[in-house]
Amino acid sequence: MRLNGMRFYRVSVVAGLVLVAQLFCASASAQTLRLATTTSTDNSGLLEFLLPGFERQCGCRVDVIAVGTGKALRLGENGDVDVLLVHDPLREKAFVEAGHGRYRRYVMYNDFVLLGPAEDPAGVRKSRNAAAAFSAIAGARAVFVSRGDESGTHAKEKSMWRAASVAPGGDWYRETGQGMGATIQVADQMRGYTLADRGTFLAMRDKLGLQILLSGDPRLHNPYGVIPVLNKAISQQGATLAQSFAAWITGADAQSRIASFKKYGQVLFHPAGGKGLPPRADDDS
Amino acid sequence: MNAFFSAETLQICFVSLKTSAAAIVAASALGIPVALWSSGHDFAGRGALVTAFNTLTALPSVFVGVLLYSLLSRSAPLGSLELLYTWPAMSLGQTILAFPLIVSLSVAALNRTDVRLRKEMIALGVGRWHMGWILVKEARFGVLAAVVAAFGRVFTEVGSALMLGGNIRHATRTMTTTIAMETSKGNFELGLGLGFLLLGVALAINIGFHRLQEAKT
Structure with missing residues (x-):
């Protein structure tokens, strides 16, 4: 009985130390960029294919939160994410005009x-x-x-x-x-x-x-845009990373990577080279 | 994640385990003293308090998720803590889910202990903390059952983990959020496999708890 008690005590102490160490890791982790994006870019495997390139370049980690565009915009509005990769040109335009985003660049389409x-x-x-x-x-x-x-x-x-x-x-x-x-x-x-x-x-x-x-x-037509979020709750570091991410994903390297990403022999996303708004952004008008 | 047998599956297990373990440690450390206190003596509103804890055992995890999101968002009061989308945020949500369950079931267990034990200890002048420890030891089967039930609840919940953790790969992806994600992608086999793995892990932990109950007799 005593032996078991001691063993339980030791196991608990070790487990407790591991948890405390983990807590410190969570708070003192390396630079991270928080990206809210749509399930389509994440589930297709595109981000898994693209992001390591950016992570090497910036020496940071990209945390991907894959949700619908509506929720992604809302997370941006609340300053919970640093950058958005979404696909609803009308609402993206409104988001930037309302002062929640720095700018919007056209990344790719399918x-x-x-x-x-x-x-x-x-x-x-x-x-x-x-x-x-x-x-x-x-x-x-x-x-x-x-x-x-x-x-x-x-x-x-x-x-x-x-x-x-x-x-x-x-x-x-x-x-x-x-x-x-x-x-x-x-x-x-x-x-x-x-x-x-x-x-x-x-x-x-x-x-x-x-x-x-x-x-x-x-x-x-389905155009995807990148928007660095503008919000005073975002750290200087997050804002800087967000802008380098927007520049990187619309840059030559990432664009050619996007064009080379295939599934079942088909290209899933076509690069758009970072222009302003896509040609048919406003098919409602 | 693409394969069931991979380092990533192990990592996902580890995230689930550490999140739920931290939540259970915190909820037990808070809940058992509260249970001792509210079972120990009579006071006005004791019945109402116990009923409140019993009701809170039905707290929906998605509600805890949205509640904590509205507090932890960067634009919310506790935003400066930078907790949202980390595993401690998920742990916090699970602590809130586990706490009422531990209180409610521990109160029931402690109420079953012999009243004379308490009276004797009071007569002998046993200190409050020492008395609490003796009572918990006396009611250990029921109290451990409360901890086991709470663990089962938080280890298998998905609503608050998804909202507070964000299902971030290599960071806050737990077994349940992975099952939800893989199922939504149509990977039913992987979802099923992970579900059985989760049950297996829960079984292993329950065997551990059982041995603990046996060991202390």
């Missing part, structure tokens, strides 16, 4: 695709463009699964319903409130339609019955 079951009950394949496809879905009251989470993809979807002059609602319109991967899976199970970024779809394609039924409409 496109959204309209996914649906092979039997295509709404006849989306025959639509002449994306707006017509969305009104066909509403007309047929075919199941459409929406992100419903204020993400960049959700914003694009809402702008497509506006383009189709449809106010979606009713039992055919299902909102998941979840990320892209989860939403695609729900659509797959329900044999419904959904709007997805091409990268996430390609990464999951092998596990899905859904197919790309429509793509290539210029309205389905």
Whole structure:
């Protein structure tokens, strides 16, 4: 009994010391840059592929928080992250204009695709463009699964319903409130339609019955921008790192790395070279 | 993470373990004295206090997450602590989740000890802390069961860990947040595998607790 008591005591002391040491590590860690980004850039593996290059250059660590664009912008507004990599040009513009961001640089683009079951009950394949496809879905009251989470993809979807002059609602319109991967899976199970970024779809394609039924409409352009956050709660170090990150990811090295990133033999993101706003930033106007 | 058998899986286990262990140590250190105090003597509102702790055992972890986020955000009162998106922030959330459970179950265990023991110790003039220690030893099965239950709750929760830790790779990615992430990516096999691993780790820890209960008899 005494032996066990002593052993327990020793184990507790060692465990306690480890925890205290860990606490100090957490507070005295090396320089870190906090990046809020969308699930699409993280889940596709792009950041895992790109970031070590920047981490070597800056001698820092990049902490990635992968959330929807809406939440990422909110985290930026509260000063909880130093830099954003997101995809909703209209809200990004508003974010910078409201004084929350230093500037916005155009990093890369890919496109959204309209996914649906092979039997295509709404006849989306025959639509002449994306707006017509969305009104066909509403007309047929075919199941459409929406992100419903204020993400960049959700914003694009809402702008497509506006383009189709449809106010979606009713039992055919299902909102998941979840990320892209989860939403695609729900659509797959329900044999419904959904709007997805091409990268996430390609990464999951092998596990899905859904197919790309429509793509290539210029309205389905999906531009990603980088914004160093402007907030007095952010440390000088974080602000400096954020700006060097924005310069780095729009620079020649990272841009050619982006162009070389492939999945299933397909390029997922196309470099955009750090220009201001993408050509079709305001397809609502 | 791409593979189940990798150094990263081990690291994720370690993050989960250290976060929950710190939370359980803190919640026990705070909760057991509170339980001793509120089971020891009668005072006005004692019933209400115990009911309050019983109710708080149902505290939703996502609510604790958003509550602490609103305090720890850089633009919030405690923002200067720079705790958000670190493992101590997750630990803090789990401490809040574990505390009422430890109090509530320990009170129940301590109430089952013989009243005469307390009276005798008071008559003998035993010091308050010494008396507490003897009572906890007397009720050790129930108190350890409270600690085990609280560990089970925090080790498997995902809501507050996701919100306060941010699921940052190599830093705050825990077993539960990894399961949530891999499942959302459609990697169900990996999610299932990690779920069984989590159960295995919980089993190992419970065997440890059980031996501790046996050892002290």
